Amino acid sequence: MEGYFAVSTQAKTSKKTVFAVLGLLAVVGVVATIAVTSSSASPALAQFAFEEQEFRDYMDEYQKSYESDEEYGMRFKIFRDNLAYIRIFNSLGNSWTLGVNQFADMSFSEFKAKYLPTKFQPKEATNVVMLDEVSVPSQVDWTTKGAVTPVKNQGNCGSCWAFSTTGSVEGAWFLAGHTLVSLSEQELVDCSSSYGNQGCNGGLMDNAFKYIIAQGITSEANYAYTAVQATCNKAKASQVSATISKYTDVAPDNISQLQATVAQ
Structure with a gap:
């Protein structure tokens, strides 16, 4: 049986006390009986x-399933905590809002460990070019200019470096006068290990840029993303959809240079 429910009421002096079962019987296997007054029981x-219904709907939408009642209970608790954070944040009148996605049943520490590999330490920026900061616009939205492909999902693979690479190359390729094309992260995951990347175990954008300078990169449609590192498909990788000739790094810890770079 799932959920929680009121099990009984009884009289004590002149007051009625409701004994409510709080918790998930199928989740923790323990009934927690808490005495509360009848006036406060119903809202809680x-x-x-x-x-819990929100959590059930979330599981259906993202096709979630858990191996045990204990895991269900843990994920439900994390979901409730994340949902509370989202609601509080969105009530503060910020310029942007948060929402539930497929990661809402994960704690931040889990998400960080799973999707942000720590094997690669931040590299020293050695390829920096200082840009003009005088004529930088106060804002720019490259999505309205047609330079950004739709949102992608890296899945259960530490390939954020590959998505960062394709995103910047896609924009640069479009701004150079070409048709916007979604580029293949899977090619970088499978084929750029000789340049220092380690597939789903992490990598660096600079290493991926070096690969593209030497090899070019094919399209997402030609070399689809699987979120699993495999043997490089050289036949697909040889069908080049975009190239770059060089890359530069943004000056570290310099917000003005970051703004100038984004504006470009």
Whole structure:
């Protein structure tokens, strides 16, 4: 049985006490009996029921399943915590809002460990070019200018470096006068190990740029993303869709240079 429910009421002097079962019987296997007054029981139970239904809907939408009742309980608790954070943040009137996605049942420490590999330490910027900061616009939206492909999902693979690389090359390729094309992260995951990258275990954008300078890069449509490192498909990789001739790094810890770079 899932959810929680009121199990009984009884009289004590002149007051009625509701004994409510709070928790998930199928989750923790333990019934926690908490005495609350009848005037406060209904709102608390209703809120809990609402949140569990949200979690059930979330599981359906993102096709989630858990191996045990204990894991279900843990994921539900994390989901509730993340949902509370989202609601508080969105109530503060910020210029942007948060929402639930497929990672809402993960803690930040889990997300960081799984999707942000720590094997590669921040590199020293040695290829820096200082840009003009005088004529930088106060804002720029490259999506409205047609320079950005749709949002992608790296899945269960530490390939953020490959997505960062394709995103910047896609924009540069478009701004150089070509048709916008979604480029293949999978090619970088599978084929750029000789340049220092390690597929789903991490990599660096600079290493990926060096690969593209030497080899070019094919399209997403030709070499689809699988979120698993495999043997390089040289036949697909040879069908080049975009190239670059050089790259530069942004000056570290310099917000003005970052702004000038984005504006370019």
